[in-house]
Amino acid sequence: MKIEIIELGDRKTKFMLSGVTQAFVNSVRRSMLAEVPTLAIDYVNVYDNTSVLFDEQLVLRLGLIPLTTDLESYILPSECSCDGEGCPLCQVSLTLSAEGPKIVYSTELVSADSSVMPAEIVPIVKLAEGHRISLEAVARLGTGHDHAKWQAGIACGYKNVPRITISDECDSCGMCVDTCPRGVLVNADGTIDVANEHACSLCKLCESVCELNKEGDVIRVGTCPDSFICTAESDGSMSSTELVTRAVDNISDRAKALDERLSTVG
Ligand SMILES: [Zn+2]
Numbered sequence: 001m002k003i004e005i006i007e008l009g010d011r012k013t014k015f016m017l018s019g020v021t022q023a024f025v026n027s028v029r030r031s032m033l034a035e036v037p038t039l040a041i042d043y044v045n046v047y048d049n050t051s052v053l054f055d056e057q058l059v060l061r062l063g064l065i066p067l068t069t070d071l072e073s074y075i076l077p078s079e080c081s082c083d084g085e086g087c088p089l090c091q092v093s094l095t096l097s098a099e100g101p102k103i104v105y106s107t108e109l110v111s112a113d114s115s116v117m118p119a120e121i122v123p124i125v126k127l128a129e130g131h132r133i134s135l136e137a138v139a140r141l142g143t144g145h146d147h148a149k150w151q152a153g154i155a156c157g158y159k160n161v162p163r164i165t166i167s168d169e170c171d172s173c174g175m176c177v178d179t180c181p182r183g184v185l186v187n188a189d190g191t192i193d194v195a196n197e198h199a200c201s202l203c204k205l206c207e208s209v210c211e212l213n214k215e216g217d218v219i220r221v222g223t224c225p226d227s228f229i230c231t232a233e234s235d236g237s238m239s240s241t242e243l244v245t246r247a248v249d250n251i252s253d254r255a256k257a258l259d260e261r262l263s264t265v266g
Contacts (some may be wrong), residue, residue, distance in 0.1 A: 006198065011233060013240040016161060017196075018227040025158050025228045032153035032245035034144040037076055038237040039067040039116060041094065041137040041149075048134040051125045058125060062096075063136055063149045065106045066119040066235040067236045069141070069244070075117065083254075091139060092116045097134045100127025109137070119236030142144075153243055155233035160223035162200035166192055176206035176219055188244050198229060 007014035017025055043058045051058065080090035094109045094116070103126045116139065125133065142150035161204035164184065172192050177185045185206060186195040204221050212218040232247075234240045 006229065010239050011236060012155075013117055013232045013244060015232075015244075016227060016229050017158075018161075018224075020226060020228070022225075022228070025230060026087075027251055028230065028244075028247055029156050029158060031250050032156040032232055033150035033245055035145075035241055035250040036152045036238075037069075037071060037141045037143050038150055038235070039065075039069040039074065039139045039141055041065065042091075042140040042142070042149075044135050044137045046133075046135045050133050051127055051131045051133055053125050056131070058135075058138060059137075061124050062123075062135075063120050063147075064231070065109075067139055068115065068117050068119050069152070069237040070115050071141075071238070071242075074114075074141050077144075086140075088139070090096045092139050094137045094139060095135070096137065098127060098132070099176065100131035101129045101131070103125055104133065104232045112239055122237070138223045151237055152237050153232060153247070154235045155231065158230040159202070160225065161227035161229055162202055163222045163224055164194045164197055164200060164206075165217075165220050165222070166194070167216075169212060169216065169218050173211070175209045175211070179205045179209045 001020050002018040004016040004018070016187075041059075041062045043241055044062060044236070046055045046058070049055055049058060049243050053061075070126060074092070075090055077084040077086070077090045078182050082090060084090070084130065093112045096104070096109050098104045098108055104124045106122040106124060109118055111117055128134070143149035144153070147195060170192050172187065172190050174187050174192070177187050177192060181203065182199045182201060184194060184196050184200045198219065202221060202223065207213055207221055210219050231238050234243045
């Protein structure tokens, strides 16, 4: 297996995996979406709410706010020694108190742990003159398996690495260059060339617009069966690099657990 980093950002990472099966790449994608734990508000004590939103609507909005998560400091309630009752190891409290007129943003949540903060500036509710909200929210770790609010990966996907071939019969008419929506092809000194193969979305518009293609293969868009371009985007609760490494670690741990279980059966 070979890994090549294409783009490395805090929230988004793009890399190429070669020498693997589609099943493997898909397992990494699924692990990023459903297996990496992240903090999210799980229940709320509403002390006062005279806003236009019902308590339930307000709490739903709070649950979907991404929170910065340090997975070294917190553990899943199901694995905690408190048996999920709630303790500083498995939950953190955030309070919110606001009075109108104003728009209340996620940044007004006051956390008991300075490392757990809203990762995004999210508008929660618009308060009119005299409207008030006062509440205490409790955030816990969970996984995307249980609820979308615990999904640390938000845009995780992959595609086969495109392979574009242009034969010598090409008359360099340039139709494919003009048609390609992603600027993959260029006309360099009267010769059609592939400039940015990874950007190809496999739409095959270049194939359909080429007049010569009707008689034979002049331009063909294919894929590498064992190479994939993967994209991982985090919701801000952790870096995209941590998201990928934790997803892969999770697969490795589960594979080891399965191996151990099978060895006892044999
Ligand atoms: Zn606990």
